[in-house]
Amino acid sequence: MSDDGVSLEGGSGSVSSDGNTTTSILSFSPTASDHGLILTCKASNQRIPMSELRDTWMLRVLYPPKVTLTLGHGLDADDIKEGADVYFECHLVANPWVLRVWWLRDGQRLLSNATSGIIVSNQTLVLQGVSRSSSGRYCCEASNTEGSSRSPPFHLKVKFEPICGDGSGRKVLGAAKDEPLSIECKVEAEPTASLFRWSFNSTPGISRDLTEFTAEPGGSMLTYIPKVAADYGTLQCWGRNELGSQRNPCTYHIVPAGKPDPPNGCDLFNVTHHSVVLTCKKGFDGGMKQKFALLVKSGDGLMANLSANVPEFLVSNLEPAQDYAVTIFSINAKGWSKGSSPIVVRTLPAPGLKEQRRSTGPGMGGGDDRIGGGFNGPWLYILLAAGSTLIVAAAVGAIVFVIRRFKVDSPVRERRCEPQRSPKREEVPLNPGVSTFTDTSVSDDKNPDLIPPSNESLLECSSAPYTITARPSSKRNSATQMPVKPYHVTWAPILQSRNCATQTPPPHKESSV
Known part of the structure; x- marks a missing residue:
């Protein structure tokens, strides 16, 4: 076996049991450089002249891109100064061909930006008018269906004159x-x-x-x-x-050297029912390194004492809906500054049950369900609910008691002013001195045209009561066209000096209406 004229070692052969078939197997790992080469397998029998046979395959090797980056032609990497134009070239070898090419500086991908002088054109990167901020490690990245690869980084150093390091x-x-x-x-x-x-x-x-x-x-x-x-x-x-x-x-x-000035321009952020964030601007440090302290007071009690290297504080473990006075100081080796103007902080009301949290500030109890001798947590709300129920029940009971007492303790009013029912036909009036509407011959149900006066108005004690008697007169019911025995109403005033307690009517005159 050979690969483009180069013999490959490591093949193994086997012969069938009948001795008529010989099999050879070759195992090898192709590389990118083997792509497009011809692999040939040759076999011959030394005893038979001109008996050689061969079989060939063209190798098609797939591999991720191989990427290299070079500085543009004519540029000296050791002599690039501010204001110069620089460009890079990305060289690729891949099978299949690359799908996308990226340019990176210090691991961050670069995009075309003419304003910043960056031009990306596929396999070329152009930097116009470089400055010291253009220095960094540049590389090219390419990808295909087999994977992605990056070129070795190229460290670009732009030369510039000294400047202050602290800005x-x-x-x-x-x-x-x-x-x-x-x-x-x-x-x-x-x-x-x-x-x-x-x-x-x-x-x-x-x-x-x-x-x-x-x-x-x-x-x-x-x-x-x-x-x-x-x-x-x-x-x-x-x-x-x-x-x-x-x-x-x-x-x-x-x-x-002297004491520092206090911070100024303080602002509050993220005010909640138990915390607040406070930031300030530094004052003059007195010419020495300074740090900052924050004091939180509620009334005359110190609730928190915090310190930091910058005037930014997170104050927590506060009570809902409470006012706090916050003061900030600057400190250096010469002493404390004057306190800043007190800042009033009011926390928001709690959205639900109070959080059972442990306080870390001085003067605040931690880890207990009782604060200042009162209850905290769910028990407080249970007691409030029970108290509210008792108050409502007591108010309702007091109203009922007053109403009943008024009725029981005022018998004269009840007897004089309470409206009385019209007695039924067979009932005997309770007050024999006052006659009611009666008709032994015709009932009220058969005479719809009759609208008797209200007993309540007739018995109103504030005006002189009357005795009413009805006498029939000749009229016809317009609805039924039946003759109706008319009534003749007689009003008899009763003197106001009538004794409502005994219901004894005084003598009266009869008037006809």
């Missing part, structure tokens, strides 16, 4: 007289800055160079000791590399 390059430092102050000047540069220069000035336009400092690649350290008032002023530091000296120096203002 702003201006700091205020406090120092007491005869107190050594260590000042570190760090700069960023490519290549790294190795030469430094320091100067001091206390009067505008007048400066003097300082020579007692140490330098190392990337930074310098100066120990400064102010001894008199004239030693307080401004220190400046410059770095230098092969491209030139630093244009804008790093500046440090030396001031007498």
Whole structure:
């Protein structure tokens, strides 16, 4: 067996039991370079001339992309300065062919952005007007149906002059007289800055160079000791590399050390029924490193005392619907600042049952279901529900008692003013001195035209009561066309001096209506 003229070893052969068939088996692992080669199997019998037979196969090897990245032609990787244009090329070998190509810088994929000077064109990446922020590790990534591959990273280093490493390059430092102050000047540069220069000035336009400092690649350290008032002023530091000296120096203002100013511009965020987030802006640090403290008070009691390196605090374990006074301080080696203006924080009402949580602040009980001698948790709501039920029941009972008492304790009103039922035909009136509507010959059911006056109005004690008698008169029912025995009504006033208790009617005159 051979692979494009190269003999392959490792094949194994076997002969059938009858000796007429010989079988050979070859096992090997093809590589990407074997794609498209011819694999041939040849067999011959040495005893029979010209008996050679062969069989061939063309190899089709599938594999993920092989990716390499190179810098554009004519560019020197060791001499790329700010403002230059740079481009990369991505070289691919794959079977099947790649589906997509990506460009990455420091592991982040890059997209075309003409504003930022980034142009992606399939297997080419163009960077226009590079700056120090363009430095990084670039690579090319390609993928096909067999997988994805990345090229080895190419570290692009854009050369630039030194700049201050802390960004702003201006700091205020406090120092007491005869107190050594260590000042570190760090700069960023490519290549790294190795030469430094320091100067001091206390009067505008007048400066003097300082020579007692140490330098190392990337930074310098100066120990400064102010001894008199004239030693307080401004220190400046410059770095230098092969491209030139630093244009804008790093500046440090030396001031007498003192207590810091309190934080200002405080804001509240995420106020809940048991917590609040508070952030403030730093004040002047007094020229020294500072930290911050927060005090939370409820009335005269201290509820929390927190500290942090930045003026941002999360205050928790508060009670719902309570007012708290919050004060923030700055602290440095010289002491505490004045307190900030008190900030009033009111927590929200609890949305449901109070949380049973353990307090970590001083003056607050933790882990107990009783706070301040009262109940906390579900028992409080059970007691409130029971109390509300008792109050409602007592109110209803009081109303019923008053109504009943009024009826029982006022017999005169009940006897004088209570409306009385019209007695039935066979009933005898309770008051023999007052006659009611009676008719022994015709019942009320057979005379619908008759609308007798209301007993209640007739018996109203506030006006003079009357005795009513009915006499028939000649009329016809319009609905039934039946003759109806008319009535003649006689009103007899009863004197107001009538005794309602005894129901004895006084003498009266009869008037006919």
